[in-house]
Amino acid sequence: MEPSTAPAPVAVPTRRHYLMCRPEHFDVTYAINPWMDPAAGADARRAVAQWEALREAYLGLGHEVSLIEPVPGLPDMVFAANGGLVVGGRAYGARFTHPERRAEGPAYMDWFRRNGFPDVLEPAHTNEGEGDFLTLDRVILAGTGFRTDLAAHQEAQEFLGRPVVTLRLVDPRFYHLDTALFPLDGENVAYYPGAFSPGSRAVLERLFPDALIASERDAAVLGLNAVSDGLNVVVNAEAGDLIAALRRLGRTPVPVDLSELRKAGGGPKCCTLELRPAAALP
């Protein structure tokens, strides 16, 4: 972890609205990323207990949490972040890469339409929602390389009217952008450089000269799959160096144990889709 020389900015939390999906049907029955081992499976009861603690953490921080009904036969549906991208009250739907998850896209789009987000774009291009689109005040950062197509970056930009900056992922362990980077607030990010192509690393250095640079050790426990409200950072408890660095930056880490969900390759952010109403961003 590189020490920060810049004075810590004053961190201000804002109240968020999250969508989550209880992992009632969670299991590891197929392998679509290097974290998944169907022979080992997973324990849905343990996953539900860990997920409940995550939901409690958000409620304890004063955030609103809405729930989508889990669908039998869709064990990865708990990873709500992949279900779409909601910015300015508009919902850009997901279109999953792997057939095993394809039915999740319409399920989430249906939820958006029925729950106050009628302006939904059914995507023409493959994209896995907030797994590969991370929203800051001025730009949306977008990952490609493993799941989300480059053409989806354009599609999201046109639909949402916000600049989308493409970042290329190169390490299969970090197959979604939100495994390798998270917004600390509306203007700055934390990331693991090894997950990105040289050109994308240069882009990140230009855009975020004061970024928090995370180690491979923290990235390898999905420490960067974290959720910040501007002050409080809900983060995998095993990411010790990252947690210490957040404290030094004046942030409040909120460690959680999602080790059961990590068996499918997910962490706190994967379980959390932010619903940004119109006028929530500058």
Ligand SMILES: CN(C)C(=N)NCCC[C@H](N)C(=O)O
């Ligand atoms: C953004 N991230 C990392 C996630 N939302 N990950 C969860 C997806 C896990 C699922 N088994 C898959 O491979 O699609």
